[in-house]
Amino acid sequence: MIDSHSHIYAPEFDDDRDEMMARARAAGVSHIVLPNENLATVERLKAVRDRYPDYVSMALGLHPEEVRENWQEILDEMKLQLNQDHWVAIGEIGVDLYWDKTYREQQLEALDTQLRWCVERELPFIIHCREALDEILWVMDNFGTxxxxxxxHCFTGTVTDVEQVRRRGDFYFGVNGVVTFKKSTVHELLPIIGLDRILLETDAPYLAPVPHRGQRNESAWVAHVAQCVAQWLQTDLDVVAQVTTASATKLFHLSQQQTK
Ligand SMILES: [Zn+2]
Structure with missing residues (x-):
């Protein structure tokens, strides 16, 4: 399995990262994609990549919750990083209006700019969307090319939302521990999305799946997400692992050796 979205570079893992990575390998996790948050986290991503070079890949981007007045300066500086290392995606980028709508306009512009990096560099995007699907689709509809x-990532919308996204492109949907929560309706989306467009993720250290709900999440627990997806789709865990690994390998252009 591939954990396609994990913040295991976070300080929460500084005391036991080696042990946590060993548990991920033992649980059958073959590769982990690290989404970036801001300028400061870039160095953390690189440090983790240097320690586990074949086991993790990095994405570069400014998280919507990190967008402020000075977003343009930050992106100018971040863009220099694009030339200086190997990135498998631009992310996580998007719009988040859940806590704070102050920088709504700036979030939309920063998303547009970073989607253009994807085009320039032929890299896929990792979208973070919270209470902002209309805004993200608006940016996409006005993209021009x-x-x-x-x-x-972490898609928790409705069936209509899936259809709305699909109208803009043949995109993937990240499924994480939320699917294991009792009150969640994400499982209803799974057959609509289809196994071949699902990516497994943890979003560690957040959103730990049942039976670890409320604890610090870690990549090994993507196995609980895979098991839950297999149950809802009435298929084998092996099939879920195989299909989602193939999808993540293809989307992020990971090499076959990296994901064995
Ligand atoms: Zn994230």
């Missing part, structure tokens, strides 16, 4: 490929 064909959109890049990408994934809507």
């Amino acid at each position: 064909p959109l890049p490929q990408g994934v809507f």
